[in-house]
Amino acid sequence: MTTSTTEGTETTQERSDGEIVGGAAGAAPVAARATIDGLAPVAPQLEDERLTLPADGPAKHAATSRAARPRSFELGDHPVPTSKIEEWRFTPLRRFTSLFQDDATEDGAVDHAVTVPEGAPEASTLAIGEAPRGTALVPEDLTAAIASARTEQALHLVAPRNAELAEPFRVEITGRGADRRANGHLVLETEESSTATFVLNHTGSAQYAQNVEMIVGDNSRMTVIALQDWDDDALHISTHHAKLGRDAKLKHIVVSLGGSAVRVNAIGEFSAPGAELENTGLYFADENQFLEHRLFVDHAAPNCTSDVAYKGALQGQKARSVWVGDVLIRKEAEGTSTYELNRNLVLTEGARADSVPNLEIETGEIEGAGHAAATGRFDDEQLFYLRARGIPEKEARRLVVRGFFAELIQKIDVPEIREHLFESIEAELTRSMN
Amino acid sequence: MSVLEITNLHATVDTPEGTKEILKGVDLTIRGGETHAIMGPNGSGKSTLAYALAGHPKYQITEGSVTLDGEDVLEMSVDERARAGVFLAMQYPVEVPGVTVSNFLRTAKTAVDGEAPSLRTWVKDVKGAMDDLRMDPVFAERNVNEGFSGGEKKRHEILQMQLLKPSIAILDETDSGLDVDALRIVSEGVNRAKENTEVGIMLITHYTRILNYVKPDFVHVFVNGRIAEQGGPELAERLENEGYDRFLAAAN
Ligand SMILES: Nc1ncnc2c1ncn2[C@@H]1O[C@H](COP(=O)(O)OP(=O)(O)OP(=O)(O)O)[C@@H](O)[C@H]1O
Ligand SMILES: [Mg+2]
Numbered sequence: 001m002t003t004s005t006t007e008g009t010e011t012t013q014e015r016s017d018g019e020i021v022g023g024a025a026g027a028a029p030v031a032a033r034a035t036i037d038g039l040a041p042v043a044p045q046l047e048d049e050r051l052t053l054p055a056d057g058p059a060k061h062a063a064t065s066r067a068a069r070p071r072s073f074e075l076g077d078h079p080v081p082t083s084k085i086e087e088w089r090f091t092p093l094r095r096f097t098s099l100f101q102d103d104a105t106e107d108g109a110v111d112h113a114v115t116v117p118e119g120a121p122e123a124s125t126l127a128i129g130e131a132p133r134g135t136a137l138v139p140e141d142l143t144a145a146i147a148s149a150r151t152e153q154a155l156h157l158v159a160p161r162n163a164e165l166a167e168p169f170r171v172e173i174t175g176r177g178a179d180r181r182a183n184g185h186l187v188l189e190t191e192e193s194s195t196a197t198f199v200l201n202h203t204g205s206a207q208y209a210q211n212v213e214m215i216v217g218d219n220s221r222m223t224v225i226a227l228q229d230w231d232d233d234a235l236h237i238s239t240h241h242a243k244l245g246r247d248a249k250l251k252h253i254v255v256s257l258g259g260s261a262v263r264v265n266a267i268g269e270f271s272a273p274g275a276e277l278e279n280t281g282l283y284f285a286d287e288n289q290f291l292e293h294r295l296f297v298d299h300a301a302p303n304c305t306s307d308v309a310y311k312g313a314l315q316g317q318k319a320r321s322v323w324v325g326d327v328l329i330r331k332e333a334e335g336t337s338t339y340e341l342n343r344n345l346v347l348t349e350g351a352r353a354d355s356v357p358n359l360e361i362e363t364g365e366i367e368g369a370g371h372a373a374a375t376g377r378f379d380d381e382q383l384f385y386l387r388a389r390g391i392p393e394k395e396a397r398r399l400v401v402r403g404f405f406a407e408l409i410q411k412i413d414v415p416e417i418r419e420h421l422f423e424s425i426e427a428e429l430t431r432s433m434n
Numbered sequence: 435m436s437v438l439e440i441t442n443l444h445a446t447v448d449t450p451e452g453t454k455e456i457l458k459g460v461d462l463t464i465r466g467g468e469t470h471a472i473m474g475p476n477g478s479g480k481s482t483l484a485y486a487l488a489g490h491p492k493y494q495i496t497e498g499s500v501t502l503d504g505e506d507v508l509e510m511s512v513d514e515r516a517r518a519g520v521f522l523a524m525q526y527p528v529e530v531p532g533v534t535v536s537n538f539l540r541t542a543k544t545a546v547d548g549e550a551p552s553l554r555t556w557v558k559d560v561k562g563a564m565d566d567l568r569m570d571p572v573f574a575e576r577n578v579n580e581g582f583s584g585g586e587k588k589r590h591e592i593l594q595m596q597l598l599k600p601s602i603a604i605l606d607e608t609d610s611g612l613d614v615d616a617l618r619i620v621s622e623g624v625n626r627a628k629e630n631t632e633v634g635i636m637l638i639t640h641y642t643r644i645l646n647y648v649k650p651d652f653v654h655v656f657v658n659g660r661i662a663e664q665g666g667p668e669l670a671e672r673l674e675n676e677g678y679d680r681f682l683a684a685a686n
Contacts, residue, residue, distance in 0.1 A: 380491070381528045385578075388488050388524075389542035389594060390516035399541065403532025403577070 065360060066296055066326045071138040075102060075149060078142040087141070090322040090354055092290055095261045098181055098207045099143050099237045104150055109180035110173060110206050112155060117167035120196070121160065125153035126187055133187050136269070137213040137241035144239040144265075147209040151185035154213075158189045159196035159220070168197035168223075168414060175206025178233035178260075184210040190220035192245075197223040197414065203258075205231040214242035216250045218272070223251040225417060229424070230259035232289075237263045244304075246272035253412060254310075256283040256291045257424050263292040270297075270304040270333070279308040279340075281323075282408050282421070284428045285351065287316030294324045295340070299333035308340035311408055313401055314351035315428075323373075324356045329366055337367035344375040345404050347397075398429050435466035435632050436503055436519060436601035438487075443498035445486045456482045458659035459498070466601060466632035469648060471670060473639060474656030475678045480638045481525055483656075484606045488522040489515050502602065517546055521600030523591035525607045525638075530578035535590070536560070538578050539597060546598050563596045566626065568619050585616040592623040595633075603627070604636040609644035621647030642674045657681040 069087075070077055080100055081088040093100075114123045126133035133154050139145035157169050171186065188198045194217065202208075216222045228236060236259050242250050256262050268277045283291045297306045312321045323342045344353035357371035379400070386396035405425060412418050445457035456479045464470055474480055486493045487500060489512040500507040502518055510518060530538065539560060544550045551559075564571060567589045579587055588608050595603050605624070609617055621644060627633050628648075637648060645653075645667065653669040654661045655678070662681045663669065 379528070382530050384488075384490055384512060385524070385528045385530065386538070386542075387512040388516055388522055389538075389598065390513050390545035391541055392513050392545065393511070395541065395545070396513075399533050399538075400530065403530060406532040 066328050066358075067298070067330070067360075069140050071140050073134070073139060073145060073148060075142065075145045078139065078145050080142060087294070087324075090324075091263060091292060092261060092320075095290065096143075096235060096237060096263070099146075099209045099235060101181075102146050102150070103181045103183075105182045105184075106180045108176055109182035110175050110184065110208060112184070113172040113174070114155065114157070115170040116157065117165045117169060117196075119160075119163050119165050120169065121158060124156045124158075126156045127153060132189060132215050133185070133213065136215050136243035137211055137239065139211075139239070140267075141239070141265075143209045143237045144211055147183045147211045147239070148185055150183035150209075151211070154185035154187050156187045156189070157198060159191060159194040159222075161191040161194060161217075163191075163194045163196070165194070165196040168199045168225075170199045170201070173200060173202045173208075175202070175204035175208060175230065175234055178205040178207070178231070178235075181207045182209070184208065185213065186211070187213045187215065188222065188224060189215040190217050190222040190248075192217045193219045195221040197225070199414065199417065200224070200226045201229060202227060202234075202236065203229050203231070205234040207235045208237075210236065210238040212238060212240040214240065214250065214252075216242055216244045216248040216275075218245035219247045220245070221249045221251075223253070223413065225253045225412065225414065226255070226264070227417070228254075228256040228259055228262050228264070230262070232258065232260060234259040235261050238265070240264065240266040242266075242268045242277070244268065244270050244272070244275040244277060247274040248272075249276045249278075251278045251411075252280070254279075254281040254283075254293060255421065256281075256293070257428065259289065259291070261290040263294070265294040265296075267296045268298065268306065270299055270301040270306075273301050273303045275301070275304045277304070277306040278411075279306070279310070280408055280411050281310035281312075282405055283310075283312040283321060284425060285312065285314045285316075285319040285321045286428065286431070288318045289316075290320045290322075292322040292324075294322075295326065297325075297327045297338065297340075299327070299329040299336045299338065302333055303335035304333065305336075306338045306340075308338075308342075309408060310341070311343045311345075311405060312353060313345045313347055313404065313425075313428075314353055315347040317350035319348075319351035321353045323354070324358065325371065325373075326358045326360070327369070327371070328360045329362060329369060331362040334363055334365035335367055336363075336369065338369045340371045342373045343404070345378060345401065346375065347378045347401070398426065401425060401429055436634060437466070437501075438464045438507075438520070438602045438634060439499075439501045440487070441499045443483070443486065443500060444496045445482060445493045446496055447482070447493055455496070456493070456659055457486060460660055462636075462654065462661060464602060464634040464636055466634045467628070468652065469628065469635040469637060469650045471637045471639060471645060471650035471653045472656050472661075473642075473653065473670065473673055475682065476640075478656050479659040480656050481606055482659075484522055484525075484604045484636075484638060487515075487520060487604060488512065513545065516598075516600075517548075519601035521595055521598060521603045523588075523595060523603065523605045523608050525610070527579050527587045527591055529580045531580055533578050534575055535578055536574040539594065542594065543597060559597060563593050566596070567593055567623055569593065584611040585613070588612060588620055589616070589623070592620050596623060596627055599627075599631050600633060601631075602634045602636070604638070606638045607640065608637075609639055609641060617644060618647060624648050642670045645670050655681055657684075
């Protein structure tokens with residue numbers, strides 16, 4: 001077997017007096033350029049690789065292949081995270097301690113209010129081991145295993161066969177206190193040839209370990225929009241795991257604006273040919289906020305397409321974001337087409353973004369594969385251009401940041417969420433500029 | 435009628451090798467209705483002068499003054515200068531992803547005028563100005579300068595000048611890289627602005643070609659950070675024939 005792994009250039013950018021700190025693990029920092037007094041322009045740097053064939057030679061990362069990660073419902077099979085473990089190395093483990101403990105949900109710590117659209121059956125529940133629960137999501141880390149074991153009845157929302165649901169399912173997930181521990185497991189399902197949208201809106205505060213399991217039936221179309229709109233003190237670790245059937249389509253959208261520390265691990269698994277996965281993500285990290293997004297796209301079937309685009313903005317002291325995008329194209333996944341992109345916009349000093357695209361290719365018979373990651377400072381030349389046309393600085397910044405996210409926000413089909421996002425971003429900016 | 439008065443202007447830029455003086459005492463007065471051509475060799479500081487007037491943060495003014503109708507321009511922020519009537523058509527306009535031309539123009543117009551333009555006349559004005567510059571209407575919905583060709587970027591700069599109606603316009607090599615047709619279209623745009631408003635123009639260029647279309651009242655030779663000689667249109671012809679050697683020798 002020929003395997004080639006391209007670990008995309010890992011980038012780290014910190015903004016402090018124009019000093020730029022390179023990434024770890026021998027990767028070249030992409031955005032390393034001298035700046036003068038924080039005023040010289042540093043255009044966002046783009047690292048772009050397109051691969052069409054596997055390279056010869058030994059598999060550099062075979063030992064740590066993403067496929068090798070153990071999956072198990074047993075808590076004992078998962079080590080307690082340490083920073084020595086690759087998948088946790090960026091995460092502030094101490095902050096998340098409570099989510100590594102096998103604790104039951106405190107009564108009323110998190111509310112779930114569900115709205116089911118016309119044409120769908122009432123919400124129901126699935127016990128541990130009751131299919132389809134557990135057919136897509138088998139925990140890959142301790143928190144996911146705890147969230148699964150500690151959720152006796154998982155919420156189950158289904159779009160029935162051939163149903164076209166015009167309105168979304170809505171799940172309002174409200175935390176009732178930053179000191180309160182909760183676990184959750186949701187199962188979202190679109191049966192054969194159905195179409196449905198699921199909106200998961202997280203507000204309030206809690207210490208929340210969550211699993212979101214998505215079963216995307218043959219020829220169905222599922223859209224999932226997960227909004228992390230938590231209060232400033234929430235802790236949230238979430239594992240999203242989707243399994244896509246033949247010719248299925250999943251549009252998966254993650255928006256993380258709130259919370260003290262949030263980690264979303266989104267896994268997409270192709271189990272049959274012809275399916276399409278679109279992963280969109282948007283985040284805005286503020287002072288002291290930690291936002292981590294991990295993706296794993298598992299091309300285990302031929303002729304599937306995946307397209308990942310995540311964008312983040314950061315502002316304020318110790319604002320921190322991590323993005324890790326793993327794409328695995330297995331031997332049997334001929335005719336795969338995949339692209340992933342991550343862009344970060346560092347708006348102020350003292351903020352830091354890490355970005356690691358990672359492509360593992362085991363077959364030569366693919367359509368195309370590529371990735372791009374870039375972290376740039378706020379572009380002072382753009383700002384100058386707008387201001388030179390009379391536009392005041394605040395408004396110019398707003399235009400640029402809005403513009404940065406616009407393309408992704410346009411992909412969200414639910415108009416009120418789109419509007420809400422533009423407003424939230426505006427609010428984030430206003431906060432930083434006053 | 436506006437007057438821009440530049441007196442003994444010195445400016446520096448910080449480089450990794452240290453602070454470098456680029457403008458070394460520029461004196462120049464531009465009145466509304468006048469067109470001043472500034473010609474000079476590469477690296478002589480023409481763009482620096484343009485940027486310094488617009489207030490680019492990269493350049494520090496170390497000496498001298500700039501006033502617009504008696505108001506101290508150097509005290510103004512970048513956007514205040516633009517609102518006061520100074521316009522800079524840039525040599526290398528930057529892309530602004532995600533911001534459409536139409537949104538950008540409307541935002542700029544609103545900022546410069548202090549109030550939103552009336553929707554009906556505005557749409558007509560934009561369309562008319564784009565027509566004049568032979569810009570396809572689809573440009574209005576494209577992102578600012580994104581994927582624009584060199585010539586399209588220059589037309590877009592002139593479009594802004596036409597719509598924002600500045601009292602002083604600095605055109606930094608707006609003619610460079612244009613083919614003859616595009617040059618004519620852009621020049622017509624400049625001439626229209628001259629006819630319709632009292633704009634004073636600083637036309638920075640390497641080539642005499644544009645001066646066949648946009649007639650300068652004054653020509654200034656810019657060498658080594660200052661104006662080395664000035665005259666009427668005939669000076670441009672001399673430069674065309676003799677080049678800058680004479681001035682370079684004198685400057686060194
Ligand atoms: N940010 C900067 N850092 C270092 N040097 C600079 C900077 N900006 C300008 N310079 C230098 O200042 C000098 C003048 O540059 P400027 O761009 O003003 O020249 P110009 O006359 O416009 O040239 P051209 O005809 O090529 O456009 C050049 O030597 C240039 O390298
Ligand atoms: Mg220049």
